[in-house]
Amino acid sequence: MVLVTIDRQDALNAFDLPTLTDLRDKLRELAEDSDARVIVLTGAGEKAFAAGADIKHMSGLGVDDAKAWGALGHETARLLETMPKPTIAAINGFALGGGCELAIACDLRYAARSGWPGRRRSVMRRS
Numbered sequence: 001m002v003l004v005t006i007d008r009q010d011a012l013n014a015f016d017l018p019t020l021t022d023l024r025d026k027l028r029e030l031a032e033d034s035d036a037r038v039i040v041l042t043g044a045g046e047k048a049f050a051a052g053a054d055i056k057h058m059s060g061l062g063v064d065d066a067k068a069w070g071a072l073g074h075e076t077a078r079l080l081e082t083m084p085k086p087t088i089a090a091i092n093g094f095a096l097g098g099g100c101e102l103a104i105a106c107d108l109r110y111a112a113r114s115g116w117p118g119r120r121r122s123v124m125r126r127s
Contacts, residue, residue, distance in 0.1 A: 012051035042090035052097025080105035
């Protein structure tokens with residue numbers, strides 16, 4: 001089992017370019033690593049699994065850089081979706097935007113009571 005931790009606690013583990021690039025590169029490496037039998041993805045700290053894209057980072061991007069940024073996010077999620085071994089999202093807090101997408105891309109999601117987007121309780125009613 002390999003534990004992969006998204007570690008930007010000061011920004012609720014939001015994705016800036018270095019964080020997302022490191023995550024993508026680590027997932028590429030693990031896809032080929034025969035010793036890694038299961039991958040568990042989590043966020044550092046107790047507040048957030050991942051808060052998605054870092055808006056401060058995104059606000060400074062031009063059109064071409066924004067397209068590349070989006071492609072990097074999609075590639076990272078695709079690596080989780082197509083990983084040749086089981087992936088588990090250990091959701092320990094907020095999972096927002098791209099963070100939620102990465103959790104959904106995993107084969108299994110295990111959430112703490114504080115983890116998962118939206119309300120604490122949802123009620124669906126039939127009309």
